[in-house]
Amino acid sequence: MKMKAIVVAFLILATATLGSFFRPDVRPGYGVTGIGWLSDYFTPLKGTNMDTPIYFMDSGNEGPTFLLMGGTHGREISGTTAALVFIENVVVTKGRVIVMPFSNISGVSIPDETGKAPHFIQVETKSGPRFLVYGDRRTDPVDQGIPDPVVFMHAQSGFTLEDGTEARNLNRQYPGVADGNPTQQLAYAIIEMIKAEKVDFNLDMHESGTPDEYIDERGNTRSGSSLAYTLVCHPDALEIGAVAIMEIEAFYGISMKLEESNLSYRGLSHLEIRNATGSLSFLSETPNPGQDSWRKVYDVINDPDYPLKHRVGLQLQIIQSLFNAYEMLMGETVLVTGLPSYDETMENGLFIYLN
Amino acid sequence: MKKLLLTLFVVFCFVFVSFAVETLLEEPVIVTSAGQSPGALQFTVVAKMVNLDYKFDKLYKVEDVDMSQFKTFVIVVGASGKGLGAAGIDLEVEINRVLALANKAKENGLKIVICNLEGASRRGESSDRIVTTLAPFASVYFVKSDANEDGFFTTLSEKAGVPMATFEMTVGLKDVLAQYFGK
Numbered sequence: 330m331k332m333k334a335i336v337v338a339f340l341i342l343a344t345a346t347l348g349s350f351f352r353p354d355v356r357p358g359y360g361v362t363g364i365g366w367l368s369d370y371f372t373p374l375k376g377t378n379m380d381t382p383i384y385f386m387d388s389g390n391e392g393p394t395f396l397l398m399g400g401t402h403g404r405e406i407s408g409t410t411a412a413l414v415f416i417e418n419v420v421v422t423k424g425r426v427i428v429m430p431f432s433n434i435s436g437v438s439i440p441d442e443t444g445k446a447p448h449f450i451q452v453e454t455k456s457g458p459r460f461l462v463y464g465d466r467r468t469d470p471v472d473q474g475i476p477d478p479v480v481f482m483h484a485q486s487g488f489t490l491e492d493g494t495e496a497r498n499l500n501r502q503y504p505g506v507a508d509g510n511p512t513q514q515l516a517y518a519i520i521e522m523i524k525a526e527k528v529d530f531n532l533d534m535h536e537s538g539t540p541d542e543y544i545d546e547r548g549n550t551r552s553g554s555s556l557a558y559t560l561v562c563h564p565d566a567l568e569i570g571a572v573a574i575m576e577i578e579a580f581y582g583i584s585m586k587l588e589e590s591n592l593s594y595r596g597l598s599h600l601e602i603r604n605a606t607g608s609l610s611f612l613s614e615t616p617n618p619g620q621d622s623w624r625k626v627y628d629v630i631n632d633p634d635y636p637l638k639h640r641v642g643l644q645l646q647i648i649q650s651l652f653n654a655y656e657m658l659m660g661e662t663v664l665v666t667g668l669p670s671y672d673e674t675m676e677n678g679l680f681i682y683l684n
Numbered sequence: 685m686k687k688l689l690l691t692l693f694v695v696f697c698f699v700f701v702s703f704a705v706e707t708l709l710e711e712p713v714i715v716t717s718a719g720q721s722p723g724a725l726q727f728t729v730v731a732k733m734v735n736l737d738y739k740f741d742k743l744y745k746v747e748d749v750d751m752s753q754f755k756t757f758v759i760v761v762g763a764s765g766k767g768l769g770a771a772g773i774d775l776e777v778e779i780n781r782v783l784a785l786a787n788k789a790k791e792n793g794l795k796i797v798i799c800n801l802e803g804a805s806r807r808g809e810s811s812d813r814i815v816t817t818l819a820p821f822a823s824v825y826f827v828k829s830d831a832n833e834d835g836f837f838t839t840l841s842e843k844a845g846v847p848m849a850t851f852e853m854t855v856g857l858k859d860v861l862a863q864y865f866g867k
Binding site: 472483555561562564567568571572575578579584586587588591592594 | 721722723726729770803854855
């Protein structure tokens with residue numbers, strides 16, 4: 330009995346010391362031509378819970394390079410799942426696509442801090458049961474290794490946020506700091522990778538709360554998330570974004586809001602990646618009922634209004650529409666086969682596209 | 685891709701457009717934002733589709749513009765915190781900037797279009813305040829239908845006795861421009 334207690338205490342201590350080791354379940358399709366690690370571009374990440382796999386899908390034909398990022402925030406699962414669908418189904422026929430499905434793998438390795446959603450959600454795919462991972466918005470505090478500051482300060486600009494936990498939010502750290510804390514180093518490594526691979530344009534896939542109105546504790550009607558159904562673009566990429574969302578509205582009946590990076594709100598991917606690397610940057614937001622703080626119960630997979638297939642289908646459509654708009658305005662683009670459209674995802678279901 | 689674009693243009697032709705009264709507008713056109721949402725840039729994307737002769741700057745200042753060179757002034761309304769932040773201005777400064785332009789346009793005999801291109805997502809206290817402030821200058825309203833579900837723009841256009849054209853989808857603005865500018 331005493332021995333058992335010692336073993337349990339040791340395991341708890343070890344977990345607390347080492348963080349939650351996590352390697353994602355990714356089942357590449359024929360389009361994947363190479364697999365690497367983010368640490369290939371910044372070696373201090375190697376062997377840590379900040380390192381993450383990168384999938385290369387090279388057509389062998391000259392053309393632009395596109396970077397697709399999911400999992401910046403671990404609970405925003407339309408992004409991670411859309412990245413998986415891309416890796417497992419798509420073949421690139423012109424240009425090159427690099428996919429990083431779990432950008433902050435440390436955040437994915439721990440459950441959502443709200444505690445309302447299970448960490449691992451079982452779904453039925455072509456190969457049978459498989460688990461989607463519903464992680465946290467921020468880096469595991471154990472991996473960060475230092476206490477959160479009282480006030481978060483963006484390293485390069487001095488821009489501050491009152492919530493000190495934002496020090497563990499990857500999407501506040503760009504362009505990152507080589508000798509900074511682990512989350513700053515993660516952002517730095519991503520920038521190094523984008524520079525080294527000469528990425529022409531990129532999409533960072535996110536989720537927000539839903540646009541549904543709700544009644545607060547005082548009985549007042551409150552607006553839902555204004556971020557839902559938004560495509561945020563670097564000012565230099567705004568015209569491409571405008572064309573992309575017009576196409577989505579015209580063909581699929583989904584009206585998205587176009588937003589431009591706020592130049593004074595620092596550290597976000599859509600602003601800083603372009604400024605640091607030249608890569609045209611976009612950030613998408615689909616509505617996740619799991620991110621509505623007012624909901625007591627929710628189903629992040631089968632919600633009747635915002636099912637995962639709707640959210641992932643939209644992310645996939647945004648990718649295709651960005652490819653189309655990029656061609657219209659830049660003269661060439663990435664060409665792919667096997668990328669399900671929004672309508673196909675809605676009609677066939679999502680999980681038929683997971684191996 | 686070409687097939688997709690072709691289909692997109694076919695879709696434009698079937699977009700529902702309604703006109704209360706038809707007012708023919710003339711080129712050249714000057715376009716600016718009122719509220720710094722990306723709607724004004726979206727307007728220019730559609731304007732290119734009909735080869736509209738326009739000049740655009742989301743931050744035109746009255747002292748920098750020779751209004752006598754233009755026949756129509758398009759104000760695309762949509763308040764955006766991100767956009768205002770990006771421009772480093774607040775709502776008051778923005779309203780005053782556009783008001784000065786609208787006054788100058790009126791002095792020079794330009795027709796003034798107030799356009800909501802982003803629909804319901806650009807309805808709210810700030811956007812509505814911009815619209816009502818500019819309403820006395822309106823020669824015509826171009827409005828995405830879901831921005832007018834409560835009749836906000838209908839009321840303004842009827843009160844002023846000016847026409848309003850509505851469209852269901854953003855790309856539907858193409859037909860409105862074609863009709864009003866005789867393209």
